[in-house]
Amino acid sequence: MAQGHDPKGNGEPQRDLVVIGASAGGIEPLRTLVAGLPADFPAAVLVVMHMRAGGTSALSMILDRAGRLPAVSASDGMPLEPGRIYVGRPDHHLLADPDRLVLSKGPTENGHRPAVNALFRSAAVSAGPRTVGVVLSGALDDGALGLRDIADRGGTTVVQDPHDALYSGMPASALRLVTADHVVPAAAIADVLVKVVGQVVELQDAAEPSPSMVLEDKIARDGMxxxxxxxxxxxxxxxxxxxxxxxxxxxxxxxxxxxxxxxxHAWSQDALLTAQDDELRRALWIALRSLDEKGALARKMVSQALDRGQDALRERFGEIRRESESAAEVLRQFLLSIEDTTESAS
Known part of the structure; x- marks a missing residue:
């Protein structure tokens, strides 16, 4: 596939690499998409979905049963073949070379490995305008920067309509960065892919990958x-x-x-802001625990001072107890209010 699969036999490079990224709420649109692809689909399909590093994934089996194309869990060095679906594995970036797959333990991106941005960027670097990038349901913004890389190199961009997605974060974030070629419901994506895959592309007209794109791809591959x-x-x-x-x-x-x-480690602005919010919340809960423990210890020391008739110490520890309990209550109410706000927003 180094020069583009050529189903028409005319020697011209074709769009022949489809890369798909999904996260929360992504299983159903993936199944719908795969079910709509024909058995003679003339492109390799690479799929990344966020998953826990220490877990296992049944996604390849789910997609294998969903449609007519065989779906397999990706292995490092596996050749890229049209009409097959390759699914990323936990705790590995799934990356595209011109004619094979690469599984990498490169740094996490937005806290994820595999990451959608890493897959999309690798496809943009290795296949350029032969690439079709697809962003499906998911929270936050993984895939947005990678889809922009695909667009910059002349590839085709497809985004699930945010109103159709169970979680609109990833599609909406992608659309903020990229004027997508196609914004459609999940049920229509397979038809779009059938139309665009196999189209002739002009490789000589494609922009070269930027130095930063090449560097970012290299980091994902070998941890530079x-x-x-x-x-x-x-x-x-x-x-x-x-x-x-x-x-x-x-x-x-x-x-x-x-x-x-x-x-x-790679972070986008949106993901970094969310991570910092989570870190702040954890720090505040730790502070609350410390105040509660300080108040409890001061309460015990008040009791001990009272038993010993040490009035000055009793007053001192009593003041510490009152200050700690008052501060803890203020912090507790604040934390509960922001937790309620977060739940309402989600």
Whole structure:
């Protein structure tokens, strides 16, 4: 597939690589999509869905039963063949080479491995305009930056209509970055793919991948350790902490909204904001626990001072107890209010 599968036998490169990303609420649209693909579908299909690192996945079996194309769990070095579905595995990035699959233990992206951005970016680098990228239901914004990479290289972009998605975050985020070629309900995506796959593409007209795209792909493949990015003669400022390792994050390019730390963990702005919110919430709950424990300890020391007739100590520890309990109650009410707000928003 290095030059594009050519079902018509005319020697011209075709759109022959479909990459699909999904997360929460993505199983049903995936099944619907796969069920609509014909047995002679002339493209390889790569699928990434967020999954726990230590878990197992039955997604390949689900998709194998859903339609006419064989679906398998991806293996490193497996050849890319048209008419087959390759499904990412837990705790590995699924990446595309020109004619084979790569499974990588590269750094997590937005806290995920496999990550949709990593798959999409690899397809943009290796297949360029031969790629069709599809974003399905999911929370937050994984896949948005990768879909932009596909668009930048002349590939075709397809997004599930956010109103049709159980979780609209990923489709809506993709549409904020990319003017998608097709925005359709899940039930219509297979028909779109049948129409666009096999179309002739002009490889010589495709833009070359940007240096940052190539670098990001390399990091996902082999964990290259970026130290500092430079823009012209200036270092890009290190501004934020990585939620994965607490290292410093640098923006990949000015105003790109994409960040990596020195280890290589990747974060988008939206995912980073959510992760920082989660980290703040955890820190506040830890603070509440500390205040509760401080109040309980002071209460015990008040009792001990009372038994010993130590009035000065009793007053001192009593004041500490009152301050701790008052602060704990204020913090508890605040935490409960933001938890209620989060639940209402979801």
């Amino acid at each position: 350790r970026p130290v500092r990015r430079r823009t012209g003669n200036h270092d890009v400022a290190l501004e934020f902490s990585c939620p994965d390792c607490n290292g410093t994050l640098a923006e990949v390019e000015p105003d790109s909204g994409a960040y990596r730390c020195r280890v290589g």
